[in-house]
Structure formats: structure tokens, C-alpha cells
Amino acid sequence: xxxxLFIFFLMLAFVSCKTEVKKRTGKLQIVTTTTxxxxxxxxxxxxxxxxxxxxxxxxxPHLYKASEGDVSKLFNxxxxxxNGLHLEGKLEDIFEKMQKQQKHIIAVSNAVNKNGLISSEYxxxxxxxxxWFHIDYWKQATKYIIEELKxxxxxxxxxxxxxxxxxxxxxxxxxxxxxxxxAQLPVxxxxxxxxxxxxxxxxxxxxxxxxxxxGLSTATEAGVQDVQKLANxxxxxxxxAIFVESSVPKRTIKALQAAVRSKNYQVIIGGTLYSDALGxxxxxxxxxxxxxxxxxxxxxxxxx
Amino acid sequence: MNSAQIIxxxxxxxxxxxxxxxxxxxxxxxxxxxxxxxxxxILLGIVIGFFIxxxxxxxxxxxLAALAGIVTVILVEYIxxxxxxxxxxxxxxVFPALFSIGVILIAKNANDVHLDIDSVMVGDLxxxxxxxxxxxxxxxxPDSCINLGPKAIWVxxxxxxxxxxxxxxxxxxxxxxxxxxxxxxxxxxxxxxxxYGLMTVSSITIVGAFDAVGPILVVALMIAPAATAYLxxxxxxxxxxxxxxxxxxxxxxxxxxAHVLDASIAGSMTTVLAILFLLVYEPxxxxxxxxISIAIAFFFYQYYQELLVHGVNFEHLPLGEKIHxxxxxxxxxxFIYCIGMAVSLAGFLIYILPKRGVIYGYYKVQQQKTExxxxxxxxxxxNHEEESERHVKHLNEHINWQRLRSKTxxxxxxxxxxxxxxxxxxxxxxxxxxxxxxxxxxxITNKDAEIEEMKDDFxxxxx
Numbered sequence: 113x114x115x116x117l118f119i120f121f122l123m124l125a126f127v128s129c130k131t132e133v134k135k136r137t138g139k140l141q142i143v144t145t146t147t148x149x150x151x152x153x154x155x156x157x158x159x160x161x162x163x164x165x166x167x168x169x170x171x172x173p174h175l176y177k178a179s180e181g182d183v184s185k186l187f188n189x190x191x192x193x194x195n196g197l198h199l200e201g202k203l204e205d206i207f208e209k210m211q212k213q214q215k216h217i218i219a220v221s222n223a224v225n226k227n228g229l230i231s232s233e234y235x236x237x238x239x240x241x242x243x244w245f246h247i248d249y250w251k252q253a254t255k256y257i258i259e260e261l262k263x264x265x266x267x268x269x270x271x272x273x274x275x276x277x278x279x280x281x282x283x284x285x286x287x288x289x290x291x292x293x294x295a296q297l298p299v300x301x302x303x304x305x306x307x308x309x310x311x312x313x314x315x316x317x318x319x320x321x322x323x324x325x326x327g328l329s330t331a332t333e334a335g336v337q338d339v340q341k342l343a344n345x346x347x348x349x350x351x352x353a354i355f356v357e358s359s360v361p362k363r364t365i366k367a368l369q370a371a372v373r374s375k376n377y378q379v380i381i382g383g384t385l386y387s388d389a390l391g392x393x394x395x396x397x398x399x400x401x402x403x404x405x406x407x408x409x410x411x412x413x414x415x416x
Numbered sequence: 417m418n419s420a421q422i423i424x425x426x427x428x429x430x431x432x433x434x435x436x437x438x439x440x441x442x443x444x445x446x447x448x449x450x451x452x453x454x455x456x457x458i459l460l461g462i463v464i465g466f467f468i469x470x471x472x473x474x475x476x477x478x479x480l481a482a483l484a485g486i487v488t489v490i491l492v493e494y495i496x497x498x499x500x501x502x503x504x505x506x507x508x509x510v511f512p513a514l515f516s517i518g519v520i521l522i523a524k525n526a527n528d529v530h531l532d533i534d535s536v537m538v539g540d541l542x543x544x545x546x547x548x549x550x551x552x553x554x555x556x557x558p559d560s561c562i563n564l565g566p567k568a569i570w571v572x573x574x575x576x577x578x579x580x581x582x583x584x585x586x587x588x589x590x591x592x593x594x595x596x597x598x599x600x601x602x603x604x605x606x607x608x609x610x611x612y613g614l615m616t617v618s619s620i621t622i623v624g625a626f627d628a629v630g631p632i633l634v635v636a637l638m639i640a641p642a643a644t645a646y647l648x649x650x651x652x653x654x655x656x657x658x659x660x661x662x663x664x665x666x667x668x669x670x671x672x673x674a675h676v677l678d679a680s681i682a683g684s685m686t687t688v689l690a691i692l693f694l695l696v697y698e699p700x701x702x703x704x705x706x707x708i709s710i711a712i713a714f715f716f717y718q719y720y721q722e723l724l725v726h727g728v729n730f731e732h733l734p735l736g737e738k739i740h741x742x743x744x745x746x747x748x749x750x751f752i753y754c755i756g757m758a759v760s761l762a763g764f765l766i767y768i769l770p771k772r773g774v775i776y777g778y779y780k781v782q783q784q785k786t787e788x789x790x791x792x793x794x795x796x797x798x799n800h801e802e803e804s805e806r807h808v809k810h811l812n813e814h815i816n817w818q819r820l821r822s823k824t825x826x827x828x829x830x831x832x833x834x835x836x837x838x839x840x841x842x843x844x845x846x847x848x849x850x851x852x853x854x855x856x857x858x859x860i861t862n863k864d865a866e867i868e869e870m871k872d873d874f875x876x877x878x879x
Contacts, residue, residue, distance in 0.1 A: 178542030180674035180681050186546060187420040206543050 140265045143189040145200050146173055147390035148244045149220055151400045153193060155279040156258055160268045164189075169392045172359040173199050189215060191264060193257065196221035197229075197241035216264060223256030224249045230312050242387070244400070246313035247287045254280060286401050290408045294318050297412050304411060305346060305354040307365050310387035314407075325364050339364075343371040346379055353382030353414035359389045382414025421675075423545040425668055427568045428685070431625045432637050432663030434576040437583055438618040439638035440659050443646055444594050449504055450492070450615070451638040453511035454485040454622045455631045459518035461485070467525070478623060485619030488514060489612070541629045541681045544568045568628035575624045579617055590614070591652055633682040637663055640689035647696045666692055676717075707761035711754045716742055783878055786824065787871065793825050794834060794852045797844055808840045831877045847874070
């Protein structure tokens with residue numbers, strides 16, 4: 113036993129238990145889940161709030177696993193802002209419980225009218241959570257978050273309003289630009305085949321027929337029949353390109369491509385789209401606006 | 417440390433103990449795989465529960481999950497009893513079948529509901545401190561709840577109390593039925609009841625711990641501490657205590673490893689568990705590897721911090737380039753420091769660790785062989801007065817040793833002052849005389865074990 117105690121103390125020597133001083137800069141501490149929301153909050157909040165995102169670039173929100181640092185982020189947070197509509201899975205239950213622990217919890221999806229949401233075929237109460245692909249909904253969400261922030265930190269009302277106005281203007285500009293690009297593509301060519309059903313709102317906004325190989329949740333696998341059916345669909349509609357997503361493995365789309373090829377039709381992989389997460393921070397695709405433009409350009413260029 | 421971090425450590429310590437107790441018996445009964453099997457087949461229970469109540473949040477799902485675990489055990493037992501397949505085969509047959517039925521049921525009936533194990537159980541330690549048990553909640557009224565602290569502490573605490581009570585009450589019965597089922601049956605307590613009792617406890621513990629810490633960590637905490645403890649002791653009580661201690665130790669140090677690395681908590685803990693096992697299983701190689709990694713990590717971390725302070729931004733770089741950037745700052749002196757640190761650490765670890773492992777075992781066997789030869793050699797010298805028999809050259813032919821070996825033996829005898837050589841004639845010293853005499857005494861009186869102890873008194877250098 114003496115020896116075991118020895119090991120214990122030895123191991124202790126390597127553990128630096130530096131006590132964390134809770135940084136109280138007086139700024140509102142905001143924790144966000146997805147990269148899209150993080151980007152929005154950084155735009156609205158600017159320097160007067162501290163925004164910390166839980167999920168990194170390329171992380172699938174359905175399959176997100178927390179790291180140790182996330183515990184402290186959540187613990188120190190004043191406000192937690194998440195997407196909602198079951199995008200974050202079981203995490204949402206915990207957020208709801210945190211609401212009862214004097215933390216402010218805001219779901220971005222609350223901003224959008226339930227009638228405008230796309231609901232599940234079988235279960236009316238569950239909705240498609242990928243609302244950020246509808247620019248109008250994202251603008252509603254932005255306005256909603258600005259109002260909430262004003263309530264939480266009234267001293268910086270002016271800043272939030274000013275930043276928010278600028279961000280909304282940028283979104284308007286984005287909307288126009290995107291429409292111009294998409295107008296180059298004839299309506300009959302607007303068919304978007306992706307790894308999972310993330311682009312339904314995108315399709316709704318821009319008149320695309322959207323087909324996902326995997327269904328809403330990325331946790332399920334595509335069945336053999338799904339692949340064959342989709343392959344036939346691609347040939348029938350003469351689709352030129354299909355797309356992989358940054359947060360979903362390429363394997364399934366590659367399988368689809370092979371299935372199409374075996375039926376003597378060539379379909380190319382049109383590029384990688386950002387669906388559930390933005391690109392790396394510091395790059396153009398690391399912002400919501402950059403991501404959206406990139407996606408649209410990739411889609412239009414490949415399908416033209 | 418903030419309160420969330422303290423709560424996580426309390427939860428994981430409780431989980432470690434709650435898992436180590438049934439885990440010890442599973443390892444002893446050669447049924448380690450059953451923990452993995454149960455953690456898979458609970459999916460079926462969850463799916464069936466969902467079809468009954470159509471609500472993911474219902475506690476019935478958890479109850480049915482535990483039941484599915486028990487069904488797994490019963491089926492395994494049933495198949496194995498036929499004697500046509502072995503136990504591990506039976507386990508491997510049952511749980512994939514149950515799991516697949518669950519998967520097919522989801523695919524056919526609930527494809528667009530997010531229904532899997534993850535959606536019913538949190539399975540992530542990071543969020544356990546925020547998952548509070550709340551009662552008296554009034555719908556729509558904030559702050560109306562009474563908070564009773566984290567749910568996981570209550571669930572695991574209850575399971576632990578039940579497990580401990582059962583363990584203390586039935587310790588004797590468990591012990592006998594684990595090691596000798598036949599004797600247990602003859603003494604009048606059914607080994608079957610003990611078996612199912614243990615499996616029920618395991619199943620409930622797995623489901624309860626699953627919710628708090630996730631699937632991999634449950635299996636790791638059940639098996640790894642018990643397997644490690646089994647290498648260190650053959651006493652059941654000591655083994656139970658050791659596996660609890662090792663489990664808690666690995667859990668807490670794994671947590672701090674995760675803190676330093678800002679990585680997944682469960683992943684870090686499982687890594688520490690694996691390292692602990694390897695340290696006991698093969699101390700020399702493992703301690704060398706661990707020391708080298710610690711030394712490198714130490715320097716890496718310092719440079720990383722330094723680069724961050726100097727404002728080098730590599731947050732956006734991929735991991736490979738990050739490592740490259742930091743290592744490119746290394747200079748030769750650092751590598752020398754690194755090696756020095758690793759060597760001293762490894763030496764220390766080897767010194768304090770129990771003397772076990774494959775290499776040590778091989779070394780020990782060689783040492784024994786040489787020492788037995790030395791004894792044979794000394795006996796030979798003692799029995800022969802004539803000089804021709806005691807000539808150095810003669811030994812090769814007479815005892816039929818190869819030259820190298822005989823040289824080793826003679827050198828060893830010389831180093832230990834047991835013989836002297838005059839003109840190539842070997843003769844025993846007083847010390848050699850005494851040693852040989854005592855050894856003969858022990859061999860005659862059949863006390864061979866005493867020779868080992870005697871060696872410590874006589875040998876300055878071992879073989």
C-alpha cells in the first residue's frame with residue numbers, strides 16, 4: 113500500500129492545480145453553441161460582451177462532445193444562446209434546467225414563427241432545425257437577439273443597436289448578392305443533392321428541390337434502398353453535381369456517386385458545403401456571410 | 417476550481433466506486449465482456465419504452481433499459497448452459513442480436529425522430545453538474561423549483577448504497593460462488609441466485625452510470641481497475657479496495673489531464689486507466705514511455721505558452737502544423753534536458769513500482785539459473801580434494817559447461833569472495849565453505865525456499 117501511496121503523490125506532482133480566478137471584466141459572458149450563432153453574437157456584441165462558442169468549425173452539432181474547458185465556459189456564463197428545435201439534442205434539456213439556475217437561456221429558433229418552419233412528415237411537433245439557411249429567418253433571429261441583449265445589458269443598448277443595424281444591413285446585402293448569383297441558374301436545374309437534410313430552408317428560399325441522403329439526424333445511416341432510389345432520381349433529373357458537407361463524412365456521398373456511375377451516368381462531386389458548422393475561424397468561410405456566399409457560389413458553379 | 421469542477425469530480429469518484437465493485441466480480445468470473453454487452457443491448461429497452469409511452473424523456477425508458485440488460489444476461493446464461501457454446505461466444509451472440517433488433521425497430525418505425533441512446537441519456541460528464549434534480553416545479557413559473565443538487569449524484573449515490581449493502585450482506589456467499597460454484601451449491605446457497613443478483617446490480621449500475629458518464633467510460637471503469645488490481649493482489653477484499661482506489665485515482669487524475677489538455681473528460685480518464693494497467697502489467701517499458709511523453713509534453717507546453725504570450729496566433733492552424741511550429745522552436749539543449757528528465761523519471765518509476773512484468777520475469781529466471789549453477793559449482797569444488805578436478809580448464813569438460821558460462825560463474829564466485837584462484841587451482845574461501853554447507857543443509861531438510869533468503873546474506877553481487 114505504501115508503494116501505491118507513493119505513486120499517488122508522484123502523480124499529484126504532475127498535476128498543476130492552478131486555481132482559476134473567475135475573470136470578472138464586467139462584460140456580459142455569453143456562451144453560444146453553433147458557429148453560426150457565435151458569429152452572429154460577435155457581430156452584434158462587438159467589444160462590449162464576451163462570446164465563447166462551444167462547438168468548433170467542422171463539428172456536427174448532433175454528435176458534439178464537450179471538452180473540459182466547456183464546463184468552465186458554461187459555469188461562468190451569464191447567458192447561453194442555442195439554436196433549439198432539437199439541433200443540440202439532449203443538451204437542450206440541460207439548458208432548460210439551467211434556466212432555473214439564474215442563467216438566461218435563449219433559443220434562437222424562438223424568433224421564427226412556427227408556421228414558417230418545415231415540420232417532420234410523421235411527427236408534427238418536430239421541426240427542421242437548420243433555420244440559418246433562410247436569410248429572412250436569420251434576420252428575425254438577429255433582431256430577436258438584439259432585443260434580448262438590450263434587456264440583459266441595458267447600459268450598452270446603443271452599441272447593440274448600432275452593431276445590429278450594421279449586421280442587418282450586411283445580411284440584406286448578402287440576400288441581394290445571393291439572389292443575383294442564383295438567378296444565373298435556370299429553375300429546372302435547381303436540384304441540390306447533399307449528404308443530409310440540412311438545406312431544406314435554403315431550398316424553400318431559393319426554389320431548389322433539396323434531397324438529402326441521410327435524413328435529418330446525422331446519427332442514422334443511409335439505407336441501401338435510399339442510395340439506389342436517389343441514384344435513379346439523379347439520372348432521371350440529369351443532375352450534374354452532388355455535394356459533400358464539411359461536418360458529415362464524405363463516405364456516403366462517395367457511395368452515391370459510385371451507385372450512379374454503375375448505372376452508366378456521370379455525376380461529379382461539386383464541392384464541400386458548410387452545413388451545420390462554419391469554416392475555420394479567420395478564413396472567409398468562418399463567418400456566416402462568407403459561408404453563405406461560398407455555398408451559393410459552389411452550388412451554382414457546379415450545377416451550371 | 418469552481419463548483420462545477422468539484423461536482424464533476426465527486427460524481428466520477430462515486431461512479432468509479434459503483435463500477436469497481438461489480439466489475440471486480442465480473443473480472444473474477446471471466447465475464448468482463450458482459451459490461452459492454454449490456455451497454456449495447458439497452459438500446460432495445462429504450463426503443464420499446466419509446467413505443468409504449470411515445471416520450472423520450474420518460475423514466476420508463478431507463479427502467480426498460482435496465483431490464484434489457486438483465487434479459488441479455490438471462491439469454492447468455494441460457495445459451496451457455498446448453499454447453500454447445502462457450503460463455504464469451506454466447507455473449508457475442510446475444511448482444512449484437514438485441515442491439516440490431518433495436519436498430520431495425522428505429523429504422524422501420526421512428527426514422528425521423530431523433531431516437532438513439534444519446535438522445536435518452538446525456539452520457540457526457542461535462543454537463544452532469546448542470547443536470548439538476550428539481551422538484552415542485554410549477555409549469556411556466558421561473559425559480560419555482562426546489563433544487564436538490566445534480567441528478568447524477570442522487571442516481572449514482574443510490575446505486576452505490578444499494579451495491580455496498582448487498583456486498584456487505586452477501587460477501588461470503590458471493591466469494592464462495594465466484595470461486596467454487598459447486599461448493600456454494602453444496603453449502604446450500606444457490607450460485608444461480610448469486611449470479612443473477614450480481615448481473616442485475618451490474619445492469620442497473622451500467623444504466624445509471626451510462627447516463628452520467630457515457631458508454632466507454634462505464635466499461636473502462638468496470639474492467640480496467642479490477643483487472644489492474646487482480647495483477648497486484650490475490651486477496652478478494654484487497655482486490656475490491658484496490659480497484660476502488662485505482663478507479664477513483666484514475667478518474668480524478670484523468671479529469672485534471674483533461675483540464676490541462678482541454679480535451680474530452682471521458683477520453684482522458686480512460687487513457688489514464690489504460691496507462692495504470694500497463695504500469696502494473698509491464699512497468700519498465702511503460703514507465704519509460706510514460707516518462708518520455710511527460711518530458712516532451714512538459715517542454716511542449718512551456719513553448720506553447722511562450723509562443724502564445726508572444727502573440728503568435730496558431731489557433732486556426734491544423735494540429736499537425738501546430739505541433740510543428742512548437743517543435744521548430746526546440747533547441748538541442750532542450751532535447752538533452754528532455755532526455756535527462758525522461759531518464760530520471762523512468763528510473764524513479766521503475767524503482768517504486770512493484771517488480772513485475774515480462775522483462776523483469778525473464779531477468780529473474782536468468783538470475784536464478786546462474787545462481788543454481790553457482791551452487792553446483794561450489795558443491796563440486798567442495799567435494800573434490802584433488803587438484804586436477806579443481807583446475808580452471810578442467811571445469812569445462814567436467815561439468816560440461818560452455819566456456820562463456822563457466823567464466824560467468826567463476827567470475828561471480830570470485831566477486832562474492834567465495835573462491836580464490838592460485839595457479840589456476842580454485843579453492844573455497846571460508847565464506848564459500850559456510851554458504852555451501854548451509855545450502856546442503858537446506859536441500860537435505862527440504863527447505864529450498866530458505867536458500868533464497870540466505871542468498872541475500874551472502875551475495876554481494878547477484879547472478
